[in-house]
Amino acid sequence: MKIGITYTIMRKEEMMLRERAKDYGEVVMLHDSDVIFPQSYDLDVVIIRNVSHFKALYLAKLFESAGIPTVNPFHIILEAGDKLLATLRLSKKVKVPRWGVAFDEKSVKQVAEMLGYPIVSKPVFGSWGRLITKINDDDALEGIIEHKKWLSNPLYKIYYFQEFVKKPGRDIRSYVIGGEFVTAIYRYSEHWITNTARGGKAVLCDDEEVKEISIKAWEAFGEGALAIDIFESEEGLLVNEVNPTMEFKNTVKATGVDVAEKIVRYAVEVAKR
Amino acid sequence: MVECPVCGAEIEVGELELHQIIECPVCGVELEVVGLDPVVLEEVPEVEEDWGE
Numbered sequence: 091m092k093i094g095i096t097y098t099i100m101r102k103e104e105m106m107l108r109e110r111a112k113d114y115g116e117v118v119m120l121h122d123s124d125v126i127f128p129q130s131y132d133l134d135v136v137i138i139r140n141v142s143h144f145k146a147l148y149l150a151k152l153f154e155s156a157g158i159p160t161v162n163p164f165h166i167i168l169e170a171g172d173k174l175l176a177t178l179r180l181s182k183k184v185k186v187p188r189w190g191v192a193f194d195e196k197s198v199k200q201v202a203e204m205l206g207y208p209i210v211s212k213p214v215f216g217s218w219g220r221l222i223t224k225i226n227d228d229d230a231l232e233g234i235i236e237h238k239k240w241l242s243n244p245l246y247k248i249y250y251f252q253e254f255v256k257k258p259g260r261d262i263r264s265y266v267i268g269g270e271f272v273t274a275i276y277r278y279s280e281h282w283i284t285n286t287a288r289g290g291k292a293v294l295c296d297d298e299e300v301k302e303i304s305i306k307a308w309e310a311f312g313e314g315a316l317a318i319d320i321f322e323s324e325e326g327l328l329v330n331e332v333n334p335t336m337e338f339k340n341t342v343k344a345t346g347v348d349v350a351e352k353i354v355r356y357a358v359e360v361a362k363r
Numbered sequence: 364m365v366e367c368p369v370c371g372a373e374i375e376v377g378e379l380e381l382h383q384i385i386e387c388p389v390c391g392v393e394l395e396v397v398g399l400d401p402v403v404l405e406e407v408p409e410v411e412e413d414w415g416e
Contacts (some may be wrong), residue, residue, distance in 0.1 A: 098414075099395065099407060100382040121382050143413040217415015243412060317416060333416035 091358060094136035094158075096149050098122050102339040104139055106350035111137070114358050127152045135361035136160045137353065139335060143171050143215055146335055161357040162334045163171040166314040170334040174214045174250050177331075183310040184303050184329045185319065188253040195235050198249050202231055208254035215245055217333070224254055255321045255328060260284060262295050262320040262327075265336065265349060266308035268356040271301045273347040275340070293343040303327050307360030315353050365402045367394065376402060 093111045097104045097119065104119075111117040118133060122145060136153045138160050140146040150164040162170070164215060169175045180186050190201035202209055202225070210232055211223040225231050238246045262285040264274035274295040277284045307318045307329045317336035321328045337350040372389035379385070383396045384407055392393045393407040 097382070099384055100380065101384065141414045142411055143415065215413055216414075218410075220412075220415070281373050304404075337416055 091131045091135075091361060092118060093354070093357060093361075094131065094133040094153075095139055096120045096125060096136060096146075097139040098141045098145065101141075101337075103350065105116065105336060105344070106339070107137060107139065107354060109117075110348070110350045110354040111357075114354060118127050125149065127156075130308070131156065131158060133158050135357045137357050141335070143167070143217070143335070147171065159360050161353065161360055164317075166311055166316075168332045170311060170314070171212050171314060173212055173216070173331055174248065179310040180307055180329050180332070184306045185326065187323075187328050187362045188331060190249075190251050192249040193209050193247070195239070198231065198235055199228070200212075201249070201251055202228070205251060205253050209251045210254050212250055212252065213246055214248050214250050220360075221246075221310040222283055224282065225251075252330075253350045254282075255323045255330075257282065257284065257321055257323070260322070261277060261330070262300055262322065263292075263341065264295070264300055264304040264318045264319060264320060265316070265338065265341065265352075266304050267315040267352045268359065269305070269308060270352070271305050272349060272352050273341060273345045274300050274304065275344050292340040294345045299327060303329060307332060315356055365404055368404055369391070369394075369406060374404075 091114050093115055095107055108117050136158055138146045138150050147167050150160040150167050153160050154164055169179055174191055177186055177189050188205055190204050192198045207272040208224055208226045211225055213221050223234055241357045258277045260276045262274055263274040263277055275292045276295045301312040304318050308316050317333040321330050342349055365376050367387040369375050369392045370390035379396045381396055381399055385394050394404040395407045397403050397405045
């Protein structure tokens with residue numbers, strides 16, 4: 091078995107994945123600078139770990155069209171990696187925060203009125219809490235839209251909003267790989283943005299309801315290895331988003347679960363299909 | 364020993380790998396191993412708009 095791992099920077103996660111993959115066969119590490127197409131690659135599966143969402147997306151499609159399956163596959167990276175597309179899928183299977191999207195400054199206010207302040211503005215392709223903004227009134231909304239006007243990337247003009255969900259000083263990150271619930275953590279933070287990239291503390295979460303909603307959220311996509319972010323709202327659990335290129339070093343520390351092993355084993359299964 | 368490209372401190376490095384990320388113990392900057400023989404360190408590439416999970 092020949093397992094490829096594509097990556098942009100060699101983080102702890104990539105090192106863990108490489109060590110686990112060695113147990114299953116030959117491992118080929120493919121830094122951004124190592125890969126060009128068209129070119130043939132003698133690999134049975136590729137684990138896509140590029141920290142750049144769009145590099146991950148294109149690499150998945152290129153390897154797939156060369157007949158080499160990837161984890162995650164192109165369509166999962168595409169739909170799970172985009173907050174609006176993910177919300178569309180998730181909302182068919184699980185409860186999600188109320189959301190709205192507008193495509194022009196003139197209609198943004200209608201979405202804000204539909205949701206009711208406070209609302210949260212999020213770039214559809216963002217991560218690590220980047221450019222996530224809590225908006226409490228029309229003045230702030232106007233300011234955010236004005237700023238977005240001058241951001242060059244056209245994706246910032248997809249005005250995606252969620253209702254602001256009051257959280258108990260934490261949210262939940264769970265992992266479902268190949269349909270199997272792997273583990274979950276609470277991420278504690280004083281700040282309303284709770285991901286551990288911003289210093290949130292990670293603690294094991296052992297809750298049957300979290301397990302159930304995580305599996306349902308994964309079923310909305312039906313394939314792949316997904317990290318799922320969940321809010322504990324006053325109306326119960328809400329799935330906020332899913333992540334296709336999961337970080338997990340803090341989760342391994344907090345839970346003792348060998349997430350890298352689970353990803354590699356799943357990739358080997360995919361290779362054998 | 365390898366020199367930190369940011370603060371010039373001499374950093375003691377053990378076994379390294381290409382593209383591995385290390386931290387300068389003096390100035391705390393994150394460095395990427397971009398060469399091994401000899402060891403060459405560069406600041407980790409800037410976070411891009413689409414970086415994340």
